[in-house]
Amino acid sequence: xxxxxxxxxxxxxxxxxxxxxxxxxxxxxxxxxxxxxxxxxxxxxxxxxxxxxxxxxxxxxxxxxxxxxxxxxxxxxxxxxxxxxxxxxxxxxxxxxxxxxxxxxxxxxxxxxxxxxxxxxxxxxxxxxxxxxxxxxxxxxxxxxxxxxxxxxxxxxxxxxxxxxxxxxxxxxxxxxxxxxxxxxxxxxxxxxxxxxxxxxxxxxxxxxxxxxxxxxxxxxxxxxxxxxxxxxxxxxxxxxxxxxxxxxxxxxxxxxxxxxxxxxxxxxxxxxxxxxxxxxxxxxxxxxxxxxxxxxxxxxxxxxxxxxxxxxxxxxxxxxxxxxxxxxxxxxxxxxxxxxxxxxxxxxxxxxxxxxxxxxxxxxxxxxxxxxxxxxxxxxxxxxxxxxxxxxxxxxxxxxxxxxxxxxxxxxxxxxxxxxxxxxxxxxxxxxxxxxxxxxxxxxxxxxxxxxxxxxxxxxxxxxxxxxxxxxxxxxxxxxxxxxxxxxxxxxxxxxxxxxxxxxxxxxxxxxxxxxxxxxxxxxxxxxxxxxxxxxxxxxxxxxxxxxxxxxxxxxxxxxxxxxxxxxxxxxxxxxxxxxxxxxxxxxxxxxxxxxxxxxxxxxxxxxxxxxxxxxxxxxxxxxxx
Numbered sequence: 001x002x003x004x005x006x007x008x009x010x011x012x013x014x015x016x017x018x019x020x021x022x023x024x025x026x027x028x029x030x031x032x033x034x035x036x037x038x039x040x041x042x043x044x045x046x047x048x049x050x051x052x053x054x055x056x057x058x059x060x061x062x063x064x065x066x067x068x069x070x071x072x073x074x075x076x077x078x079x080x081x082x083x084x085x086x087x088x089x090x091x092x093x094x095x096x097x098x099x100x101x102x103x104x105x106x107x108x109x110x111x112x113x114x115x116x117x118x119x120x121x122x123x124x125x126x127x128x129x130x131x132x133x134x135x136x137x138x139x140x141x142x143x144x145x146x147x148x149x150x151x152x153x154x155x156x157x158x159x160x161x162x163x164x165x166x167x168x169x170x171x172x173x174x175x176x177x178x179x180x181x182x183x184x185x186x187x188x189x190x191x192x193x194x195x196x197x198x199x200x201x202x203x204x205x206x207x208x209x210x211x212x213x214x215x216x217x218x219x220x221x222x223x224x225x226x227x228x229x230x231x232x233x234x235x236x237x238x239x240x241x242x243x244x245x246x247x248x249x250x251x252x253x254x255x256x257x258x259x260x261x262x263x264x265x266x267x268x269x270x271x272x273x274x275x276x277x278x279x280x281x282x283x284x285x286x287x288x289x290x291x292x293x294x295x296x297x298x299x300x301x302x303x304x305x306x307x308x309x310x311x312x313x314x315x316x317x318x319x320x321x322x323x324x325x326x327x328x329x330x331x332x333x334x335x336x337x338x339x340x341x342x343x344x345x346x347x348x349x350x351x352x353x354x355x356x357x358x359x360x361x362x363x364x365x366x367x368x369x370x371x372x373x374x375x376x377x378x379x380x381x382x383x384x385x386x387x388x389x390x391x392x393x394x395x396x397x398x399x400x401x402x403x404x405x406x407x408x409x410x411x412x413x414x415x416x417x418x419x420x421x422x423x424x425x426x427x428x429x430x431x432x433x434x435x436x437x438x439x440x441x442x443x444x445x446x447x448x449x450x451x452x453x454x455x456x457x458x459x460x461x462x463x464x465x466x467x468x469x470x471x472x473x474x475x476x477x478x479x480x481x482x483x484x485x486x487x488x489x490x491x492x493x494x495x496x497x498x499x500x501x502x503x504x505x506x507x508x509x510x511x512x513x514x515x516x517x518x519x520x521x522x523x524x525x526x527x528x529x530x531x532x533x534x535x536x537x538x539x540x541x542x543x544x545x546x547x548x549x550x551x552x553x554x555x556x557x558x559x560x561x562x563x564x565x566x567x568x569x570x571x572x573x574x575x576x577x578x579x580x581x582x583x584x585x586x587x588x589x590x591x592x593x594x595x596x597x598x599x600x601x602x603x604x605x606x607x608x609x610x611x612x613x614x615x616x617x618x619x620x621x622x623x624x625x626x627x
Contacts, residue, residue, distance in 0.1 A: 012572060013622065015579040019495055020618040024326045027319060027611055028334055028587030035341035037319040038312040039608025040298065042593070044085045045073045046095050047264055047306045049102035053138055054268045056105060058281055060290065065304060070106035072303030073099050081117025086535050086593040086603040088548070093125045094135040097201060101139075104196055119130035119200045127203025133433045137182065141272070143191040144198055151432040152227035154234075155183035155242040158249060162355050169355045170219065170425040172441035173374045175434075176265030176352070177253065181273035181434075184246050187231075187239065188276050217440045224432060247277050251285055255370040258292025262368030264308040267293070295369075298464070308597070308604070313345055313365050315608045317382040322612040324389035325619035331391045338391035342383055346398050347375040353409065356421045363405030376418045378487065381450035388457045403458060406451060407465050414468035415443025415476075416451045417485070437598025443493045444486035445476045449501035456504040470505045473498055474513055481516030482545070489553070489594045489603070491544050492533045495521060496556030500563035509565040520545070521557050522570045529573035531557040532592065538599040552606075554578060556614035562620050575621055578614050587611045 030037055048069045055061035076099075077083055082091035083099045100118045108115050122128075128136065128145060139145035158168035158180060168176045250270045253260055260266040271289045279286050296307045320338050328335060348362050351373040364375035367382045380402045387395040411422045423441040428434060448469050455466040477483055478491070478499075485493030499517050507514060523545070525531055530549025537543035547553075558574045582588055587612045595604035 002180065012575065016575050016618050016622055019579040019582050020326055020615065020622060022582065022586035023611060023615045024323065024328070024586075027322065027615060029613075030608075031334055031338070032318070035316070035339075037315045037338075037608060038310060039315055039346070039606055039611075041307045041309050041311055041595075042605040042607065043308045043597070043602070044092070044095050045076050045083055045099045045102075045305075046147060047308050048073055048304070049098040050138065050264070050268055051306050052102045052105050053098075053142070055229050056194070057272060058275055058286075058290075060281055061105070063198065066106050068299065068304035069104055070303070072305045073102055074108075075302050077114055077118070080121065081114065081119075082121050083118075085601065087591045087605065089535060089603075091121060091125070093122065093130055094132040096125075097122055097128065097131050097135055097227060098138065100201065101144075101194075101198060104198065105194070110200055111306070122201045122457070123203035125203065128198075128201055130203070132435050134436045137185070139198075141185065141192065143193045147186075147189040150186070150227075151224060152231050153179065153183045153186040153245045153433055154227060154230065155180075155187050156234075157183060158236060158242055158245050165427055169352065169420075170392065170423070170428050171439050172423055173352055173419040174261065174263060174265065174268075175261075175428075175439040177261050178269050181250055181266065181269035184243060184273035184276055187234075189241065190276055199371075220468045235510055243277060247274060250274060253373055254285060254288065254373065255292075257258070257295060257370040257562050258288035258290070259296075259368075259370065260289075261374055262309055262366070264296075264306065271520035290536040302511065308602075309366050311608075312369055313379050314367050314382065315606075315612070316342055316384040317365075317379065318608070318612040319617075320386035321382070321389060322615035322619070324386075325616040325621060325623070330389060336392055337389045339387055339390040339395055342387065343392065343394045343398045345369075346401065347372055349595045351375065353420055356423070357408055360405060360408035361401070363401035363403075364476060365402065375405070377406055377409050377416050378418050378447045378450055381447070381454040384454040385450075385457055388454075399458065403455070403460070406454070410465060410469070411443050413443060413472065415472040416448045416469070417441040418447050421454055437455060437601035443472070445473060445483040446485050446487055446497040448472055448476075448558055449483075449494075449497040452501040456501075461505050466505060470502065470507070473502060476514070478512060481520035483517075485596070486599065487596050488556075489533050489535050489547075489596055490537045490599075492524070492531055492556050493594070493596075494554045496553075496560045499560035514564050518561060518564050518566060521560060525557070525570055525573065529577035530554040531574070535593060535596070535603050538596075546590055549577060550590050550592050550594055550610070551578060551581070552594045552609035552613045555617035558617040558621065559613070562617070562624055567624070571621070575618065578618065 031570055052061060052066055052069055083095045084090060085092045085095055096118055136145045136150055140147050140150055157168060162169045168180060173180060250273060255262060258269045271286060274286060298305050316338055320335055323335060345365055347364055347366055350362060364380035366375045384399050384402050387399050409421045410416060417423055418441055420441050425440060428439050452466055452469050455461060460466055478600050482491035483494035483498045485491060495517050526549050529550055531553045532547035532549040533545055533553060534547030536544045554574055554577055561571050590610035593603040593605040594609055595606045597604055
C-alpha cells in the first residue's frame with residue numbers, strides 16, 4: 001500500500017519551490033532562439049584520439065587542432081597514467097592505447113612522465129594483443145598491427161539477404177553503419193605508416209577471451225579459417241562489385257550535415273572507406289563529412305574535444321516535459337517555440353527500419369539534428385509525451401503519425417527496441433570482431449516503458465498494444481524488484497522509467513510489482529539522501545544500485561516513488577538532497593556519467609540530465625504535495 005505521511009513541512013516545500021524556480025529559470029535561459037535545447041554529450045577520449053588518427057590517415061591533420069586535442073586528452077589522464085571510459089571508472093586498456101598513440105602524434109616524447117606511466121600500464125595489462133578488436137583495426141591502418149592477425153570481415157556480406165543469418169540488418173543500426181565501411185578497410189588492408197614506432201606498448205601476449213560457449217568458438221574459428229582462404233583469393237569480379245555496392249550503401253546514408261547516423265563510429269569509418277575507394281578529401285561527400293565534424297567540436301579552456309553524438313530532439317522533449325511539470329502553461333511562448341521546432345524535425349522519409357517493417361508509413365523522430373534514416377522509438381515516445389503538454393496547432397497530426405509509426409515498431413515479443421523491430425539475433429554478439437559493445441537492438445524495459453507512458457498519455461492505455469507491452473514489462477522485472485536500464489545507468493534508470501509507466505497504465509500502487517520496486521529504491525537510497533548507480537553495474541552485480549549520488553539519478557528515483565504515491569521519508573530526503581546541492585546559478589554539478597551507449601563499454605555524460613530530471617521531479621513533488 002502507499003506510504004502515508006504528513007504533508008511536507010512549510011520549510012521543505014519552500015526550499016523545493018525556490019530550488020525549482022531557480023532551476024526552471026536556468027533551463028529557460030538555455031533555450032536556443034530556434035526553440036531547441038542541447039546539452040553537451042561528454043564521452044571518453046577515444047573520440048578525440050580517433051579524430052586525430054582519422055586526420056592523419058587522410059593527410060589533413062592540422063598542428064593547431066592536434067595541439068588543442070592533445071591538451072584535452074592530457075587533461076583527462078589520471079594519476080596512474082591511464083584513461084577510463086567514464087568518470088571515476090576503472091582503467092581501460094584500449095582507451096589508454098588510443099590516447100597514448102594520439103599523444104605520440106602530437107609530439108609527446110616517450111620519456112615524458114605521463115607517457116611512461118601510460119606505457120607501463122599498457123604493458124602490465126597485456127599490451128596491444130589484449131586491446132579490443134577495433135583498437136587493433138586502427139593500429140593496422142598505420143602498420144602497427146598485422147592485418148593477418150585480425151578477424152576477416154568480407155565486403156561480400158553486403159549481398160546477404162535480410163532473411164540470411166548475419167546479414168548487415170541483423171546488427172543494430174549503429175553497428176551496421178560501422179561494419180559496412182569496416183569491410184572495405186578489411187578487404188583492402190591499407191597501411192599508411194606512422195612516423196614513429198610503438199614498441200614500448202608490446203606487453204606479454206595474453207590469450208583473448210573466447211566468444212561464447214566452446215561450440216560457438218569452434219564454429220566461428222572454422223568460419224574465420226574459410227574466410228581467410230577466400231580473402232587470399234577472392235573472386236575478383238564479386239569483390240569489386242561488393243566494394244562498389246558498399247560505397248553506394250555508405251554514400252546513400254550520409255546525412256545533410258555530413259555525418260553518418262549523427263554518431264562518431266560510422267562517421268570516421270565511412271570517411272576512411274570512401275577514401276580507400278578513390279574519394280579524395282576534396283570530393284563533395286568527403287568534404288561534407290570533414291566539415292560536418294566542426295559542428296560536433298567543442299573548444300574551451302581545456303582544449304578541443306569532439307562529441308560522439310548530439311541530442312537536440314531528445315533534450316528538447318525532456319526540457320518541454322520538465323517545464324510542463326514545473327507548472328508552465330501549455331501556451332507559454334517557450335513551449336510553443338519548442339513545439340514548432342520539434343514538429344519540424346519529424347522524420348517523413350524512408351529508412352533502414354523498413355527492412356523489417358516494409359509496409360509501415362514513416363513518422364517519428366530521431367535523436368539528432370540530422371538523422372533522417374534512423375528515427376527511434378525512444379525519442380518518438382518522449383516527443384509524443386512532450387507535445388501532449390503544449391498547445392500547438394501542428395502538433396496533433398505529427399503526434400498521430402508518430403504514434404502510428406511507434407506502434408508499428410513493436411517486436412514479436414511485444415516489447416520495443418530503440419531503432420529496429422525484432423533486431424534480436426544473438427549470433428551477432430558471438431562474432432570475433434564484436435567485442436566493442438552491444439551490436440543488436442533488442443527490446444528493453446526503459447524504451448518499452450516510455451512507449452507505454454506515451455500511449456497512455458494519448459488515451460491508448462486500453463489498447464491491446466499497450467496491454468501487451470505492460471505484460472512485457474511485468475515479466476521483465478528483476479528478482480530484486482528493479483528493472484534493467486539499457487540506455488541509462490542502470491537499474492535506477494530502468495526502475496525510474498518503468499514505475500511511472502505502469503502507474504499510468506492503471507497498475508495500482510499497492511500491487512506487488514510496484515511495492516517491490518519501491519522497496520528496491522528505498523533499500524538503495526544512500527545515507528546522504530540521494531541515489532546513484534555506478535556504471536560498473538553492467539558487468540559487476542555488486543554495483544547494482546550502488547554509487548555516488550547524482551542529481552539525475554536522484555530525480556529518476558523520485559519520479560518512480562512519486563508515481564507510486566510515496567510521500568514518506570525517502571521522498572523527503574531525496575528532495576532535500578536536491579535542494580541542498582543546487583548551484584547558485586540554478587543547476588547542479590554532475591561529473592559522473594549516467595547515460596549508456598554500449599553497456600559495459602561506452603558511456604555518456606548528458607550535461608542536461610542534471611537539470612531536466614530534477615526539474616521534473618521537483619515539479620511533480622510540489623504538485624502532489626499541493627494536492
